[in-house]
Amino acid sequence: MDDHPIFRDGITQLINHQPDMLVCGGVCSAAQAMSSVEELKPDMLIVDISINGTNGIEVIKSIRAQYPTLPALMLSSHDENLYAERALRVGARGYIMKAEAPEKVIEAIRRVLDGSLYLSEAIGGRLLDTFLNGRTSNGCGSAVDQLSDRELEIFHALGEGRSTREIALTLFLIVKTVETHRAHIKEKLKVQTAPELIRAAVEWVNSQANQ
Template sequence: MNIIIADDHPLFRKGVRNLLGTTDDLNVVGEASSGDEALELTEALQPDLVLMDIRMPGANGIEVTRQIRQAYPHIEVLILTMFRDDQSVFTAMQAGAKGYVLKDADEDELLQSIRMVGSGRAVFSSDIAERMIRFFSAPAPADPAKYPELSELTKRELEILERIAAGDSNAQISARLHISVKTVANNVSNLLNKLQVADRNEAAKLLQRIRDE
């Protein structure tokens, strides 16, 4: 399998290249230090797979992934990054990435992930997979028309209440809803006042009680 490594950190690229060099089936044919270079190398070398970081100079890895998959649908992309927020994961999948692995993965996990994506299968780091499962299995938002206790909450406050009940922190809510942490904190304060509860735990319990009725 011919592979391009796209990452702006030379030492990290060297480490990955050395790791792949210990195998008989994975061959590094090029290295890119920017999004634009990754596109150029992909066009020139036509690898089987691109190992793609997200944050690089020039076009970011997600945009590069989108362009590669549109122009060369036979070339797979595996995201290899430090970013574990929901926005990065879902936009990468929408762009056409077949897998999403974190840079703190061990060597065996990385090699297995490369081989799986190269064979056309999807793969995610374990904690990323668990978060995706929680996201898609989350209950439908509570309807204020059905639950008068929630009638004073705005749409945004309802969204945040749902995420509180799911156990998300303010930072996680911020990343999921694409709003600032300060905005999340303000909305949390407002919804606690409107629901007349003391803290996030009580708000979550109230929502669960409403659903159970």
């Protein structure tokens, strides 16, 4: 499931070149996802964060509620430091960045099909450290953990300097919806003004980049 046809075609060709793998279908929106799973009965899902109408984490959550044994791999351009843990929480069996080499993508797919987890060494080590030592936070880190997956997407985009209109276009949302999410983020982070929100977002994005 990916909303970019060129990338979807590329990953399809990569998988279909494997002697023991075949892509049985592809969709670009959350609305198509459940019906396609029911019809095609795949052995696993490969899902991107960015999907028309919602996000990949919500899609996995919904499908896993009905098909709890269906494995899913998150394959995305979004930073694994932001989304890998959230993907695992809703039932994904792995997370890999689109920038990885094709052989790594195939390795991740095979690992998930075999019933194992797949994470990069860096993120796997970080999550293990979090599990062993407890979550640490600085700045507004603990408050950011309270954000929904969509709110986190928007908060991250704000920290990258994107405008409300740019975010709406990127996430296939209307401007009013993004503004509503911004209001909820402000409430959860206990900030009063738009400049305070932007400053908190920029500081948080910078802190993530330095981890």
